[in-house]
Amino acid sequence: MRIPVSWLTQQVELSAEHRDIDADAIAEAFVRVGLEVEEVSPLGPVTGPVVVGRVVSIEELTGFKKPIRFCQVEVGEEEDGTPRTTEVVCGARNFVEGDLVVVALPGAVLPGDFAIAERKTYGKVSRGMICAADELGLGDDHSGIMVLPSSEVEDLSPGDDAIELLGLTDSVVELAITPDRGYCFSVRGLARELACALDSRLVDPAAIEVPRAEEESIPVQVQAEQACPRFTVRRVTGVDPTAPTPWWIRRRLMLAGIRSISLAVDVTNYVMIELGQPMHAFDTAALRGGLVVRKAQPGEKLVTLDGTTRALDPDDTVICDDSGPVSLAGVMGGASTEVSAETTDILLEAAIWDPATVARMVRRHKLPSEAAKRFERFVDPALPPAALERAARLLREYGDGSIQPGRTDVGSPVLPDPVVVPMDLPDRVAGVRYGRGVTTMRLQQIGCQVEVGATDDGTPIVTATPPSWRNDLRQPADMVEEVLRLQGYDTIPTELPKVVPGRGLTAAQRRRRAVSRSLAEHGHVEVLPFPFVSPSVWDAFGLDADDPRRRTVSVLNPLEADRGELATTLLPGLLDTLVRNTSRGAKEVALFHIGQVVLPRTQQSPMPEVGVARRPSGAELAALETALPHQPTHVAVVLAGPRTRPGWWGPAEPAGWADAVRAARLVADAAGVELTTTQAVQAPWHPGRCAQLRVGDFPVGYAGELHPKVVEALGLPARTCAMELDLDLLPLTDRRPAPAVSPYPPVLLDLALVADTGVPVGELTRTLRAGGGELLEDIRLFDVFEGEQVGEGKRSLAYALRFRAPDRTLTVEEATAARDAAVTAAAERHGATLRA
Known part of the structure; x- marks a missing residue:
C-alpha cells in the first residue's frame, strides 16, 4: 500500500507538537502500532527552474523514424512584460496548442540526477524539456507528457513554480499490510492507525450524510x-x-x-x-x-x-x-x-x-x-x-x-458481536500496571463502542462492541492485543526466565543429535523435505490396498491441492528431494532426514474443542492426547550414484544396498544399540535386496535397494537405495563410552565355512559369535566364494576372528578351542562344514 504523506496527514487533526511531522516520523509511528513500513520515498529531488508553460505553437518535424514536434512554449514574462518563450523538442503527442504543461528549463535537475541543458537534436535547438509524470517522480506513467487540466488552471500563469504546484516536496510511504488488517488498505484505515499512534483525532472521510434508500436505482x-x-x-x-x-x-x-x-x-x-x-x-x-x-x-x-x-x-x-x-x-x-x-x-x-x-x-x-x-x-x-x-x-x-x-x-451488514474484557486483563497479560482508563481509551480509539460495568462479584469489566471494519476482534485476547499494541510493545518489560540448574537435553534429544552428527560425519547431507504427500505416491511405491501406510491424515487447507495428506513415511519427501538434486546435475547424492511421521490410530477419537479462557483440565488434556494420531520420530536415508569418486586410484564404486544397511548401523552405533539384519520383502524395496532391521527380535525398519518399478515410476536414478527406521523404537541407553586398551596381545585365527547359499550370512555370523564365547573379541567376514570347488548350491564364507582374554595372555590352544566351539555351533544350527 503506497500513500502520499500529504494525503495521510490531511485526515488527522495534528496537534501543535506534531504539526511539522515528516515522513520518517510517520513511518516510526506506524511501526510503533505494529505496521510494517517497507520504504519511505521522498519525491524528486527536483531542483532548479521547473515552471508552468503554455504551448504557443507546434511544428511537426518530418523525415525521422518517429514523430517529433518542435514547440514554442511560453514560460513567463520578460522584464518589459512581454511573454518569454522557449523552444522545446518533444516526441509526445497528447497535447495541443494552448495546453498548460510542466517545463524543466536548463539548469533544472530531475530525479535520477538528470540535468537539463540546452542541446541540439533533430536539427533543432531544444532549450528545456516538457515533462511526463514519471520524469518528475510522480509515478510510473510515461504514456505522455503531463497536461494540467484547464478547469483548474484559471489562476495559473506561465512561469509559475511547478515544484510547489505539483507538491514535489512530498513523500510516499509504502507499507506491507498483513492479511488480518484489510482496513489498512485505505487512507481511512492508515489515518486511523496514525491518529492512534499520535493520540490525535481522525478526520473520517466516510463520515458523510448518506440519504435513506427510499426507492431503487435499478432492480x-x-x-x-x-x-x-x-x-x-x-x-x-x-x-x-x-x-x-x-x-x-x-x-x-x-x-x-x-x-x-x-x-x-x-x-x-x-x-x-x-x-x-x-x-x-x-x-x-x-x-x-x-x-x-x-x-x-x-x-x-x-x-x-x-x-x-x-x-x-x-x-x-x-x-x-x-x-x-x-x-x-x-x-x-x-x-x-x-x-x-x-x-x-x-x-x-x-x-x-x-x-x-x-x-x-x-x-x-x-x-x-x-x-x-x-x-x-x-x-x-x-x-x-x-x-x-x-x-x-x-x-x-x-x-x-x-x-x-x-x-x-x-x-445488510453483519456486525461483530460484543466482547467482554476484564478491565485489568491487559495489565495482567503485559505485567505492567497501566493508568486508569487506558483500556477504555485504547478500545475507543480503534472504533469500539465501550460500556463499563462489573460482574456479580464486583470485578470491573469492559463490554466492547468492535467496529464494522474490524472482523478480527472476536475474543478478549484480541482486545488485549489492541491495548498493548497502541500502548507500545516497548513499554512491556523484558525479563529473562531464571535458569534452573541441572536441566539439559533429554536422552531422546541427545540421541537424535548424535544420530544426525554421525550421519553427517559419514558424508550424508541433512535436508528438510516437503512434509505432505499425494495419494498417488502409494501406487508408485507398489503398496497393497490394505497396507497401513495408505491410511493417512488429510490436511483441511493444504499448501498444494495435490499434496493434501500427512506422510506415514519419510521416503516420499526424501525421494522428491533426490529427484530435484539429480535433475540439477548432482551425480552422487546421499541425503538424510530425521522427522516425525503421522500414523492414525485404528479408531481415531474426534478432536475436542478447548477454549483459551482458562488452562485445560487434566481430562481435556487427556482427550486432546487421545485425539492426536501417533507421531513417532523416524530417520531415513536415500542414496544414488557412486559412493566414491573415480580417480587414479581406480573407478568409482556405485552405492548399493549394503551402503543403506551401513547407514542404519551408523544410526544404531550412535544410539548405542546393536542392530541385526535379516532378509525381508517390503515395498518399495527390491524383494531380493531388502534387509529388515532388528534390535533383538523386534523389527525397527528396513534398508536396501528400491524396486526397479518404483525407480521408474518416480523418475529416480538407477539402483537408488534407501533406509528408514523408527528412532523411537530404539531403546534409550545411558551411553558414555570410554576407550579400553588391553595390555594383553590378541590371537588372530581365520576359518572358512561351507554352507548352503540360502543360509543368511547375518545369522551364521551371530551363531559363530555366540559359539566363540567371551574370548571372541571380534569377527569379520572378508571373503565369499562360489564355484565348483565348494559344490552346487554352496558357498564358502571366510572369517577373520580375533581372540583375547581380559586378564591374561591367551594361549593358542585356548583360542583354537574357542574357534572349534564356534565351528561346532555353526554346524549344528546351519549345517556348515569347515572348508579344507
Whole structure:
C-alpha cells in the first residue's frame, strides 16, 4: 500500500507538537502500532527552474523514424512584460496548442540526477524539456507528457513554480499490510492507525450524510447470498464524458501507483484508495434489464476489461443482466458494459464479496487486481452506501452529473458481536500496571463502542462492541492485543526466565543429535523435505490396498491441492528431494532426514474443542492426547550414484544396498544399540535386496535397494537405495563410552565355512559369535566364494576372528578351542562344514 504523506496527514487533526511531522516520523509511528513500513520515498529531488508553460505553437518535424514536434512554449514574462518563450523538442503527442504543461528549463535537475541543458537534436535547438509524470517522480506513467487540466488552471500563469504546484516536496510511504488488517488498505484505515499512534483525532472521510434508500436505482436480485452479503448501486446521469479528472485526484492516484484513465474510473479508484471500498462503474445504457448476482453456469464466458475472453467456472460469482455475465464479481468488470468516452449515464456499484470466493477466482483466472486484493482480506460491510455517496458527489462536482434519487441496497451488514474484557486483563497479560482508563481509551480509539460495568462479584469489566471494519476482534485476547499494541510493545518489560540448574537435553534429544552428527560425519547431507504427500505416491511405491501406510491424515487447507495428506513415511519427501538434486546435475547424492511421521490410530477419537479462557483440565488434556494420531520420530536415508569418486586410484564404486544397511548401523552405533539384519520383502524395496532391521527380535525398519518399478515410476536414478527406521523404537541407553586398551596381545585365527547359499550370512555370523564365547573379541567376514570347488548350491564364507582374554595372555590352544566351539555351533544350527 503506497500513500502520499500529504494525503495521510490531511485526515488527522495534528496537534501543535506534531504539526511539522515528516515522513520518517510517520513511518516510526506506524511501526510503533505494529505496521510494517517497507520504504519511505521522498519525491524528486527536483531542483532548479521547473515552471508552468503554455504551448504557443507546434511544428511537426518530418523525415525521422518517429514523430517529433518542435514547440514554442511560453514560460513567463520578460522584464518589459512581454511573454518569454522557449523552444522545446518533444516526441509526445497528447497535447495541443494552448495546453498548460510542466517545463524543466536548463539548469533544472530531475530525479535520477538528470540535468537539463540546452542541446541540439533533430536539427533543432531544444532549450528545456516538457515533462511526463514519471520524469518528475510522480509515478510510473510515461504514456505522455503531463497536461494540467484547464478547469483548474484559471489562476495559473506561465512561469509559475511547478515544484510547489505539483507538491514535489512530498513523500510516499509504502507499507506491507498483513492479511488480518484489510482496513489498512485505505487512507481511512492508515489515518486511523496514525491518529492512534499520535493520540490525535481522525478526520473520517466516510463520515458523510448518506440519504435513506427510499426507492431503487435499478432492480437487483442476489441469488448467491453467501458469496455476496451486500450489494448496493446508485445512478448518476448527465455526466460530461469529456470532463477531465481534477489534478489533485490524478496526483494522489499516481502517487498511490494507479494510472489515471477517465473521470468515472478515476473517481471509483480514488474512493477505493480513500475509503477502502472497491467500486465499479457500469455504462447504464449498455445494461439490459436489471442486475442478478449469481454463480456462473457451465459454458458461460465473459470478456473482461483487459480484453481477455474467460471461460467461467461454476464456482465463479458473476454480476449479470438479461444478456448474461457482465462482471467477474470483486475482481474485474466486463468489456460490454465498460464506461466509454461517450458514456453519460453511470451506474455505480459497491458490494461486499466473500473473501474466500474472490481469492479462488483470482487464482483460477490468474487475474489479480487492486479490488480483489481488498476483498480477499476484508472490506467494511457498513461502507458501501457512504462510498456510493462519496463517488456520486465527486461525479456531480467535477463531471456536472445529476445524482438520481434512491439507492438499491440488497442485504445488510453483519456486525461483530460484543466482547467482554476484564478491565485489568491487559495489565495482567503485559505485567505492567497501566493508568486508569487506558483500556477504555485504547478500545475507543480503534472504533469500539465501550460500556463499563462489573460482574456479580464486583470485578470491573469492559463490554466492547468492535467496529464494522474490524472482523478480527472476536475474543478478549484480541482486545488485549489492541491495548498493548497502541500502548507500545516497548513499554512491556523484558525479563529473562531464571535458569534452573541441572536441566539439559533429554536422552531422546541427545540421541537424535548424535544420530544426525554421525550421519553427517559419514558424508550424508541433512535436508528438510516437503512434509505432505499425494495419494498417488502409494501406487508408485507398489503398496497393497490394505497396507497401513495408505491410511493417512488429510490436511483441511493444504499448501498444494495435490499434496493434501500427512506422510506415514519419510521416503516420499526424501525421494522428491533426490529427484530435484539429480535433475540439477548432482551425480552422487546421499541425503538424510530425521522427522516425525503421522500414523492414525485404528479408531481415531474426534478432536475436542478447548477454549483459551482458562488452562485445560487434566481430562481435556487427556482427550486432546487421545485425539492426536501417533507421531513417532523416524530417520531415513536415500542414496544414488557412486559412493566414491573415480580417480587414479581406480573407478568409482556405485552405492548399493549394503551402503543403506551401513547407514542404519551408523544410526544404531550412535544410539548405542546393536542392530541385526535379516532378509525381508517390503515395498518399495527390491524383494531380493531388502534387509529388515532388528534390535533383538523386534523389527525397527528396513534398508536396501528400491524396486526397479518404483525407480521408474518416480523418475529416480538407477539402483537408488534407501533406509528408514523408527528412532523411537530404539531403546534409550545411558551411553558414555570410554576407550579400553588391553595390555594383553590378541590371537588372530581365520576359518572358512561351507554352507548352503540360502543360509543368511547375518545369522551364521551371530551363531559363530555366540559359539566363540567371551574370548571372541571380534569377527569379520572378508571373503565369499562360489564355484565348483565348494559344490552346487554352496558357498564358502571366510572369517577373520580375533581372540583375547581380559586378564591374561591367551594361549593358542585356548583360542583354537574357542574357534572349534564356534565351528561346532555353526554346524549344528546351519549345517556348515569347515572348508579344507
